[in-house]
Amino acid sequence: MPSDNPSRPRAGAAAFLLAQVGHEAARRFAERLTGIDLTPPLAGALRVIGADPGRSQRAVAEQLGMLPSQLVVLVDELESRGLLERRRDRADRRRYGLHLTAAGERALLDVASAGREHGSAFLAALTDEEADTVRVLLGRVADHHGLTPWVHPGFRAFGTGRPAPRTPQEPPGRGSSQAG
DSSP states (O other), rough: OOOOOOSSGGGGHHHHHHHHHHHHHHHHHHHHTTTTTOOOHHHHHHHHHHHHHHHOHHHHHHHHHHHHHHHHHHHHHHHTTSEEEEEEESSTTTTTEEEHHHHHHHHHHHHHHHHHHHHHHHTTSOOOOHHHHHHHHHHHHHHEEEEEEEGGGGGGGTTTSSSOOOTTOOOOOTTTTOOO
């Protein structure tokens, strides 16, 4: 269905619209997180660690697509806030597993609540059926591009100042804005 607003670009600019909407969604979610004193990277790390407790920093960093040395900054911050603890692995005493504390579990519930509220508010212009269709279609696009489910691609560039690397499915130059 074409946009009701004739000033909106057509299908050829879908990638731009996705970037525009994605940026706004991220900005608004970051605003919501200030109410629970978290940043998006801290909330994301909390969610990933809470989903699979006991994994090493290396395993969590790999899932997030970032260097373990970069994850240390987030883990240290979560630990200093009493939301996370490092526990020595019983099977391998050299390894530490990451676990949420009771306060971390409560913070994770707050993040989930903020996420649900954000999702509803952000898609308020759509009917429930339209919102479901958008979620399904965006999920297919994300899968096609090899994006890790529930991991923001910004983690790949955390602390590097470089954009996330191109995925193998994305040919060079595709989707770029080249004058022609």
